[in-house]
Amino acid sequence: MKVVKVAAAIIKLDEKILVTQRGYGPFKGGWEFPGGKIEKGESPREALVREIKEELDVLIDVGDLVDIVNYDYPDFHLTMYCYWCSLRSGSITLKEHQSAKWLKNNELMSVEWLPADVKLVENLMKLSSEL
Numbered sequence: 001m002k003v004v005k006v007a008a009a010i011i012k013l014d015e016k017i018l019v020t021q022r023g024y025g026p027f028k029g030g031w032e033f034p035g036g037k038i039e040k041g042e043s044p045r046e047a048l049v050r051e052i053k054e055e056l057d058v059l060i061d062v063g064d065l066v067d068i069v070n071y072d073y074p075d076f077h078l079t080m081y082c083y084w085c086s087l088r089s090g091s092i093t094l095k096e097h098q099s100a101k102w103l104k105n106n107e108l109m110s111v112e113w114l115p116a117d118v119k120l121v122e123n124l125m126k127l128s129s130e131l
């Protein structure tokens, strides 16, 4: 099966996490962590800085790896590298997403996550001390 490698940003600010709603494609309307596919020759962290600039028009600092999610979608296998991130500069402008929210840890289940994210989000909710 095709493997798609993605980097995702768990951006924290004032004890909240940024969640974004996909604005196009097969998962349109689903909620996710911003990010995207890792291109050839890029590290996951480099991909993440590039994708977040493209999607949200901000620069981020990429911190520790939170988790590597592996998930089988019907037509591809997803490997997603998820990092704690913080905003370095700029103000968020949605270039590709249809909506975004800052959620407290205990509010994370209030949106409809993409299937691959559900376990990750459940784990994040247990990590309240990290937030």
Ligand SMILES: Nc1nc2c([nH]c(=O)n2[C@H]2C[C@H](O)[C@@H](COP(=O)(O)OP(=O)(O)OP(=O)(O)O)O2)c(=O)[nH]1
Pocket (backbone or CB within 6 Å): 004, 006, 007, 008, 027, 031, 032, 033, 034, 035, 036, 037, 038, 078, 080, 114, 115, 116, 117
């Ligand atoms: N960014 C991101 N993608 C996710 C998450 N969960 C999840 O299943 N995905 C899947 C959806 C997509 O199939 C894939 C990410 O691809 P993408 O379409 O965002 O990547 P991209 O911007 O580089 O791609 P493209 O539209 O230019 O082809 O990973 C998540 O939390 N964040």
